[in-house]
Amino acid sequence: MAHQYPALSAEQKQELQEIAQQIVSPGKGILAADESVGSMAKRLNQIGVENTEENRRLYRQLLFSADDRINSCIGGVIFFHETMYQSADDGTSFVKMIKDKGILVGIKVDKGVVPLAGTNGETTTQGLDGLSERCAQYKKDGADFAKWRCVLKISETTPSQLAIMENANVLARYASICQQNGIVPIVEPEILPDGDHDLKRSQYVTEKVLAAVYKALSDHHVYLEGTLLKPNMVTPGHACPIKYSPEEIAMATVTALRRNVPPAVSGVTFLSGGQSEEEASINLNAINKCPLGRPWPLTFSYGRALQASALNTWRGQRDNEAAATEEFVKRAEVNSLASLGKYEASGDGSGVAAQSLYVANHAY
Numbered sequence: 001m002a003h004q005y006p007a008l009s010a011e012q013k014q015e016l017q018e019i020a021q022q023i024v025s026p027g028k029g030i031l032a033a034d035e036s037v038g039s040m041a042k043r044l045n046q047i048g049v050e051n052t053e054e055n056r057r058l059y060r061q062l063l064f065s066a067d068d069r070i071n072s073c074i075g076g077v078i079f080f081h082e083t084m085y086q087s088a089d090d091g092t093s094f095v096k097m098i099k100d101k102g103i104l105v106g107i108k109v110d111k112g113v114v115p116l117a118g119t120n121g122e123t124t125t126q127g128l129d130g131l132s133e134r135c136a137q138y139k140k141d142g143a144d145f146a147k148w149r150c151v152l153k154i155s156e157t158t159p160s161q162l163a164i165m166e167n168a169n170v171l172a173r174y175a176s177i178c179q180q181n182g183i184v185p186i187v188e189p190e191i192l193p194d195g196d197h198d199l200k201r202s203q204y205v206t207e208k209v210l211a212a213v214y215k216a217l218s219d220h221h222v223y224l225e226g227t228l229l230k231p232n233m234v235t236p237g238h239a240c241p242i243k244y245s246p247e248e249i250a251m252a253t254v255t256a257l258r259r260n261v262p263p264a265v266s267g268v269t270f271l272s273g274g275q276s277e278e279e280a281s282i283n284l285n286a287i288n289k290c291p292l293g294r295p296w297p298l299t300f301s302y303g304r305a306l307q308a309s310a311l312n313t314w315r316g317q318r319d320n321e322a323a324a325t326e327e328f329v330k331r332a333e334v335n336s337l338a339s340l341g342k343y344e345a346s347g348d349g350s351g352v353a354a355q356s357l358y359v360a361n362h363a364y
């Protein structure tokens with residue numbers, strides 16, 4: 001086999017690795033606040049707030065105006081395009097607000113899922129056209145990392161080999177383009193929790209998907225130290241009748257990762273995937289107490305599980321903004337502890353934090 005022609009200079013590699021490591025430095029994870037306009041419609045609808053640009057701005061403002069307590073809990077915030085160019089009431093851009101806290105700015109660069117014809121409802125993710133130019137512009141505008149979400153489904157007939165290969169390849173192509181532009185790619189092959197499959201099947205599918213992803217990243221000469229993986233935790237299907245303990249979920253998750261994710265990857269930042277806020281924190285904590293070697297930081301990149309209580313407290317009212325921000329800070333602190341395996345759950349199984357955030361066939 002011919003040698004590899006260099007894809008990145010030593011300086012480019014160093015920059016990418018430093019960005020990736022900074023995002024997941026001890027006790028830190030990611031706030032995924034990159035809901036598209038369509039996803040925001042669903043979130044705001046739940047609390048009876050109209051999905052206008054101004055309401056989306058007000059909501060993001062209450063998250064980003066959290067005080068310095070979040071600086072040690074959040075290493076990165078993922079923005080949606082619209083949010084990148086919005087500002088707070090006093091005119092400070094959201095990008096500046098986040099960067100001033102020492103938190104890195106990320107940007108969702110995929111353009112959503114589209115059907116894969118001839119499959120049982122499977123999808124690929126689009127957005128490669130013009131991606132290099134968009135990455136270059138986002139980098140100039142303050143972004144240091146990006147997210148691209150692919151979706152796989154578990155059923156009797158899925159995921160198909162086609163869906164596994166296509167999604168692995170498009171993630172690798174995206175990752176390569178990001179790195180050429182000094183942007184750390186978050187590689188997200190999300191396996192949805194929809195279905196009644198058990199933990200074992202979830203683990204099996206997760207392993208096959210991750211194996212394909214890392215083969216494709218290698219084929220595309222992606223520099224793994226300058227990447228982060230955003231996987232699902234290995235959980236039973238949402239409709240599975242068997243209940244599993246957080247320790248069982250942690251063991252299945254860490255086993256699947258150990259078998260398929262090279263230690264060179266700078267960090268693993270789990271999505272919450274419809275788990276309740278508390279569940280997502282308890283499972284992350286168990287993962288960080290799992291008695292198996294874990295060569296990467298294992299932390300959070302939560303959307304719903306960092307925001308549900310804040311949204312519910314806000315309800316579109318100015319008077320509720322401070323209390324809503326406080327709810328977000330609370331979840332950030334809890335998940336920071338969980339990323340270190342130091343979270344002691346209060347055992348309070350009531351309230352919003354314990355409510356399932358599951359949405360069938362979830363889009364982002």
Ligand code: 13P
Nearest residue numbers: 032271272273302303304
């Ligand atoms: P959830 O944590 O709500 O699953 O979302 C995280 C995310 O960014 C999915 O792409």
